[in-house]
Amino acid sequence: MDGAGLPETRSTCPYCGVGCGVLLRADGQGGLSVRGDPDHPANFGRLCSKGSALAETLGLESRLLAPQIDGQEADWDAALQLVANRFKQTIAEHGRDSVAFYVSGQMLTEDYYLANKLMKGFIGSANIDTNSRLCMASTVAGHRRAFGTDTVPGTYEDIEEADLVVLVGSNLAWCHPVLNQRLLAAKKARGTRIVVVDPRRTASCDGADMHLALAPGSDVALFNRLLSDLAKHGAIDHDYLARTEGFDAALAAAEADDVAVTGLQEAEIAAFCDLWRTTEKVVTIFSQGVNQSTSGSDKVNAILNCHLATGRIGRPGMGPLSVTGQPNAMGGREVGGLANMLACHLDLENPDHRAAVRDCWDAPTDIPDAPGLKAVDMFRAVGDGRIKALWIIHTNPVVSMPEADLVRDAIAACPFTVVSDITAATDTARLADVLLPATAWGEKDGTVTNSDRTISRQRAALPAPGNTRPDWAILAEVGQRMGWTKAFDYETPAEIFREHAALSGIAAKFGRDFDISGLAALGDAAYEQLEPVRWPVTAERQGGRFFAEGGFFHPGGKGRLLPVRHRPPAARTEPRYPFRLNTGRVRDQWHTMTRTALSPKLSAHLAEPFLEIHPTDATLLQILPADLVEVQSPLATAILRARITDAVQPGQVFASMHWTGETAPSARIDALVPGATDPVSGQPESKASVVAVRPY
Ligand code: SF4
Numbered sequence: 001m002d003g004a005g006l007p008e009t010r011s012t013c014p015y016c017g018v019g020c021g022v023l024l025r026a027d028g029q030g031g032l033s034v035r036g037d038p039d040h041p042a043n044f045g046r047l048c049s050k051g052s053a054l055a056e057t058l059g060l061e062s063r064l065l066a067p068q069i070d071g072q073e074a075d076w077d078a079a080l081q082l083v084a085n086r087f088k089q090t091i092a093e094h095g096r097d098s099v100a101f102y103v104s105g106q107m108l109t110e111d112y113y114l115a116n117k118l119m120k121g122f123i124g125s126a127n128i129d130t131n132s133r134l135c136m137a138s139t140v141a142g143h144r145r146a147f148g149t150d151t152v153p154g155t156y157e158d159i160e161e162a163d164l165v166v167l168v169g170s171n172l173a174w175c176h177p178v179l180n181q182r183l184l185a186a187k188k189a190r191g192t193r194i195v196v197v198d199p200r201r202t203a204s205c206d207g208a209d210m211h212l213a214l215a216p217g218s219d220v221a222l223f224n225r226l227l228s229d230l231a232k233h234g235a236i237d238h239d240y241l242a243r244t245e246g247f248d249a250a251l252a253a254a255e256a257d258d259v260a261v262t263g264l265q266e267a268e269i270a271a272f273c274d275l276w277r278t279t280e281k282v283v284t285i286f287s288q289g290v291n292q293s294t295s296g297s298d299k300v301n302a303i304l305n306c307h308l309a310t311g312r313i314g315r316p317g318m319g320p321l322s323v324t325g326q327p328n329a330m331g332g333r334e335v336g337g338l339a340n341m342l343a344c345h346l347d348l349e350n351p352d353h354r355a356a357v358r359d360c361w362d363a364p365t366d367i368p369d370a371p372g373l374k375a376v377d378m379f380r381a382v383g384d385g386r387i388k389a390l391w392i393i394h395t396n397p398v399v400s401m402p403e404a405d406l407v408r409d410a411i412a413a414c415p416f417t418v419v420s421d422i423t424a425a426t427d428t429a430r431l432a433d434v435l436l437p438a439t440a441w442g443e444k445d446g447t448v449t450n451s452d453r454t455i456s457r458q459r460a461a462l463p464a465p466g467n468t469r470p471d472w473a474i475l476a477e478v479g480q481r482m483g484w485t486k487a488f489d490y491e492t493p494a495e496i497f498r499e500h501a502a503l504s505g506i507a508a509k510f511g512r513d514f515d516i517s518g519l520a521a522l523g524d525a526a527y528e529q530l531e532p533v534r535w536p537v538t539a540e541r542q543g544g545r546f547f548a549e550g551g552f553f554h555p556g557g558k559g560r561l562l563p564v565r566h567r568p569p570a571a572r573t574e575p576r577y578p579f580r581l582n583t584g585r586v587r588d589q590w591h592t593m594t595r596t597a598l599s600p601k602l603s604a605h606l607a608e609p610f611l612e613i614h615p616t617d618a619t620l621l622q623i624l625p626a627d628l629v630e631v632q633s634p635l636a637t638a639i640l641r642a643r644i645t646d647a648v649q650p651g652q653v654f655a656s657m658h659w660t661g662e663t664a665p666s667a668r669i670d671a672l673v674p675g676a677t678d679p680v681s682g683q684p685e686s687k688a689s690v691v692a693v694r695p696y
Contacts, residue, residue: 009461010037012448013051014106014441015590017324018042018178019450020051021532024442024461031058032442032461041532042156042450048177049601050590057598058442058462064424065466068435076467079434080474083391084481086416090389091123100127100378100387103337104395105135105326108446108458110493111471112328113335113500115393116343118479119372120336121363122487126348126372127387129339131395132329133375133683138291139322140333140341141681142300146308146560148553149345149513150333153546154283154319155452155534160186161317164279166195168219168303169289169687173203174587176287176323176451180204193279195272197222198289200582200612200654201647212272213649215263216580216688217293221566222262222269223302224254229273230309240311243550246561250305253563261566276306281317288325288584292687297680298564305561314548323451330449334514335500339378340371340682343500344507345514353510360503362487374682376402376675383410391418393471394438398427400591400657402673402684405636420474427668437468444470446493447530453543455516456532472496494527508538513546513553569688570676573651577633577690579617582654583669584687589658609667611640612654613693618644621693628696631655633672633689639696640667653693657686 008023021040025033034054038045067079090098103115112130119128143150159165159182172180184207186192194208197219205211214222230236231251241247259269276282284307290299303320312318324330336343346353354367373381379397381387383406390411401407411417411431419432422440429435438444442462449455464470472493479488490496498520505517518537522530534543552559573580611629613621623629627642631653640655648654655669676685 009459010457011442011459011461012327012456013047013054014327014458015050016176017326017329017451018176019327019448019454019456020047020178021456022047022051022054026461030462031055040456041454043178046178046181049587053601056601059598060465062423062425062598063440063465064421064429064435064437065468066437067467068424070433076469079436080477080481083418083434084478087123087389087478088482090416094388096123096125097127097372098387099123099125099389100373100382101391101393102375102378102395102397103128103130103332103393105130105132105324105329105332106394107328107332107471108444108448108493109328109331109335109500110446110496111475112332112337113343113496114472114475114479114488116336117361118475118488120342120367121358121361122365122479122482122484124365124368126339126368126370127378128337128372129375129378130332130337131375131397131400132324132326132332133338134292134400134686135288135325135329136291136322137338137374137681137683138293138296138678139286139300140338141297141678142304145297145301145562146304147547151513151546151553152322152451152453153314154321155545156182158283158317158319158321159183159285161281162186162192162283163190163281163317164193164195164275164283166197166276166282166284167204167208168197168284168286169291170285170287170323171198171202171204171584172285172323173206175325175585177587179323183207193275195275199649199652203587210268210272210275212264212268215261216582216652217295217569218262218566219290219299220295220302220564221257221259222264223299223306224257224564224566225259225269226273226276226306227251227254227302227309230277230306233277235277236309237311240550241309243552244308244559244561246563247309249563250561253565254305257566261568280312282312283317283319283321285321285323287323289687291683292685293683294570294676294678294685295567296678296683298562298567301562302564305564308559308561314545319545321451327450328448330451330453331447334449339374342367344504345512346507346510356506356510357503360506364484374677376677376682376684379407379410380675382414387414389416390414391420392428393420396426396428396591398431399668400670402670402686403635403675404668404670420471422468436474437466438474439464439468439470443468446472447497449535452534454532454534457530492524494522494524497527498522511553518542570685571674571688571690573690577692578651579691579693580652581631581633581672581689581691582648582652582687583657583673584654585656585658589656591658609638609640609656610643611693612643612645612648614646614648614650614652615644616650617693618642621695623695630694630696631672632692633674635674636671638667638669638672653691
């Protein structure tokens with residue numbers, strides 16, 4: 001039986017924040033065929049290399065199919081009871097802040113919602129943070145400072161309606177390929193100009209009209225120059241500015257900054273400013289190159305300042321657009337999965353917001369009134385013994401966190417670590433006391449939200465293998481076994497979704513943006529059939545853009561421009577560590593390769609870990625193409641294959657972050673990256689470490 005006669009299941013790709021729709025057809029032999037969904041508004045049938053190869057990554061060879069306790073197979077009852085008992089015991093002996101959850105943008109919204117509810121509402125601690133902290137926490141902070149809420153103002157259609165698209169710290173061609181396909185199609189159709197702002201010449205530069213190879217970390221100075229230039233040429237929209245505050249201070253800070261720190265030629269800067277100023281329809285897309293910085297929040301606000309000062313926001317073809325790395329980073333933000341957020345974009349610091357959430361959940365304890373530990377601080381607290389019980393869900397921090405060796409040692413020494421995942425073959429899972437086998441993409445049901453606020457269903461097209469269970473069911477069972485029977489009594493993800501949607505309606509009464517109360521009465525059948533829908537979803541409104549007429553979410557309704565000044569990266573180059581190390585992704589791999597490495601086709605793209613180094617530096621160091629090189633930071637050393645290329649500038653090197661202790665033990669790049677973080681967002685600076693390079 002080839003499955004050709006079976007119906008197709010509509011679902012969503014699990015890899016990146018574009019959130020492409022896919023059509024799945026079971027092949028009758030335990031596998032699936034996958035094609036792009038022509039009706040999904042994110043991709044209209046397109047897929048990238050990773051999405052196209054999804055069917056190759058579904059084998060059960062590396063799957064975790066039964067719970068394990070201390071490396072021995074166990075039954076669910078024993079494993080779940082042990083988790084509940086150890087968390088309860090730790091809280092009783094050391095207090096509620098002695099436990100923590102580290103979760104993931106891979107989780108479905110319903111899973112994420114329950115993890116947050118369990119920790120913040122019932123355990124009573126805010127010690128839940130997510131690997132989205134490494135991805136876009138600076139954007140969240142920037143949005144909240146400017147808009148009053150974490151609101152993405154625009155939509156993907158703006159990319160097609162813009163006359164100028166500026167990519168800042170975003171290699172869209174490799175990291176969000178379907179959006180890049182949409183951008184290049186628009187360029188062909190209407191001549192969209194494209195500018196790439198990135199220290200490195202990436203694949204995204206292939207379709208660009210201009211590449212500004214600025215010095216690492218100098219984006220604030222560039223956008224401050226743009227703001228000064230807009231003011232100097234009378235290009236400020238004073239009618240729109242009346243809906244905001246803070247312009248004078250922002251402009252004063254901008255004029256005090258020195259654009260020379262970008263290292264760009266004055267002529268390049270002038271050409272960029274001219275193009276931006278004289279083009280009304282401008283979209284600025286930004287990603288990890290902006291966010292993963294000790295000045296990431298300020299970079300975001302420097303970009304937002306320019307859009308607010310000119311009213312280029314919330315109208316077709318205009319506005320800032322943050323693109324997220326993970327399929328459900330946005331859903332995680334919506335449920336309050338970050339340590340400094342409450343559910344439905346409510347504020348932890350606001351007593352009325354906390355009381356409303358507590359009432360909705362009928363929680364037994366006050367919601368914590370201060371942020372919990374953000375990712376870097378959380379693992380440091382594990383390391384120094386303040387956190388004594390840790391639950392890690394669908395993420396591999398031993399590879400992906402900065403100061404990864406310290407994270408590995410901390411988890412290894414933690415008195416009790418639980419890992420929920422689809423495989424036991426990760427560097428983190430190997431350190432777990434309890435391993436909980438979760439259902440994987442293709443087997444689980446729920447929702448995700450992509451980078452333009454579109455909520456889509458992930459649907460199961462395959463049965464759950466072995467003894468695997470959905471994450472929401474695992475979390476609910478632990479909540480019940482910890483004593484909160486009624487609050488965690490769920491039969492389906494649809495029930496959880498309805499509760500989340502109802503809470504968003506309460507949040508809207510407090511003037512919050514995230515309102516999907518129009519979905520709160522969705523029956524099980526309607527949830528099953530739910531079409532992709534962009535929030536807000538209420539009786540009065542569905543989707544659309546924000547802020548064309550103002551209407552911000554700060555008290556008083558005004559948007560805010562922020563005074564921001566250039567700050568250099570935390571680590572300074574010095575004779576011992578003369579190179580600036582940039583890290584990032586490659587086109588065909590995803591995170592720590594737990595899925596994509598299963599596809600021979602994807603693994604063939606760039607088959608081994610590498611270091612990009614400029615020809616001048618390679619000559620000076622007597623490094624030849626394909627030589628092995630040793631890369632050393634103050635924290636650790638990696639051995640990589642040299643790729644000599646002028647895509648990087650002299651004095652800078654680039655390495656990919658995917659390879660793990662499982663796939664290439666000498667190439668765990670994040671072991672080299674220090675844990676310096678943005679003081680506002682807590683996001684680590686993953687693109688500006690300092691290293692020495694020498695032949696190996
Ligand atoms: Fe999947 Fe992202 Fe590729 Fe779309 S662009 S197919 S969501 S990896």
